Amino acid sequence: TRSLSITSVDQSMFEKAQGEKVTLPCTFVLSEEDEGPLDIEWVLIPADNQKKEQIIIMYAVDRIYNHYYAAMTGRMQFTNPDPRSGDGSLDILNLKSADTGTYQCKVKKAPGVQSQKIQLTVLVKPARTKCSIEGSQEIGKDVILKCASQEGSPLLSYDWRRVSGAQELPATSTLNKNTGELLLKNASQDYSGTYNCVASNRVGTDECSIELNVTPPINTAGIIAGAIIGTLLGLSVLAFLIFCCCKKHREKKYEKEVHHEIREDVPPPKSRSSTARSYMGSNRSSLGSMSPSNMEGYTKTPYSQVPSEDFERTPGQNPTFAPSKVAAPNLSRMGAVPVMIPAQSKDGSIV
Secondary structure, three states, rough: OOEEEOOOOOOOEEEEOOOOOOEOOOOOEEEOOOOOEEEEEEEEOOOOOOOOOOOEEEOOEEEOOOOOOHHOOOOEEEEOOOHHOOOEEEEOOOOOOOOOEEEEEEHHHHHHOEEEEEEEEEOOOOOEEEEEEOOOOOOOOOOEEEEEEEEEOOOOOEEEEEEOOOOOOOOOOEEEEEEEEEEEOOOOOHHHHEEEEEEOOOOOOEEEEEEEEOOOOOOOOHHHHHHHHHHHHHHHHHHHHHHHHHHHHHHHHHHHHEEEHHHHHHHOOHHHHHHHHHHHHHHHHHHHOOOOOHHOOOOOHHHHHOOOOOHHHOOOHHHOOOOOOOOOOOOHOOOOOOOOOOOOOOOOOEO
């Protein structure tokens, strides 16, 4: 007695690149004894046996249900819109690395039941591959050319080649295909040129290039000496500027202090009128203290020598004063000796 059977059993493993499309086959043949309703179900079997199977898409009672697995919503469909034709294959579009897993197709039509498992591996092509140089690019030094892809599924393999000059790797070079490192020992100027790295896996390749320029050793002693001399000169200039600024600041401070002391210690100058009055008063007091015995040797001070502008007059403006009678003070009360006060005549002589 014939029963339901799945015919697509030739291929059970698929490897695809990310972003591509895959068709997981599931074709079947029904038997005359299979009279029940047709059910086709695709499930994702997790790698962890403790987790439950996740239904992806299902056909039942002449209807398609594809809302069970949100991660593939809009990216999966039955290959044949009418699975009753015997084709329950599944198309997955725009593959992602998270789609990697074991898929199972179950076909039921009572009393017949059959299933098939398919392993899907989604690989990521190498991408964003970068080249770099490690070590000093000097003659006689060891140089390492590095190559690494930031994206890409394992197993990644790296290969270096020279694209300029002799187009052959130097004889002293050592290549590690797994790490992407190319070691160039005892580099010479002949090693200079452009090098290209190709990263690859089972689904694609990516590459990068770098320029190697091997030069003679740098005179580090001269550079260090020049740096030291330049630093010392710079410090000297800085110290001189600081000294000048401090000196100028001290001079300004000293001028301010001297000016302040002059204002506080020196009394204000007397006016010319007060100076003249004090001068005249001193002369009169000296005249009053003279006795008749020493009057003969007295020399009169001319008015023209009085240090005051108030007493400077033209000859026509000099007033003529008549001898005034001054009341003599009561000398007895004061206990002083009477003094003769000289008077001035018209011709300027003392009377």
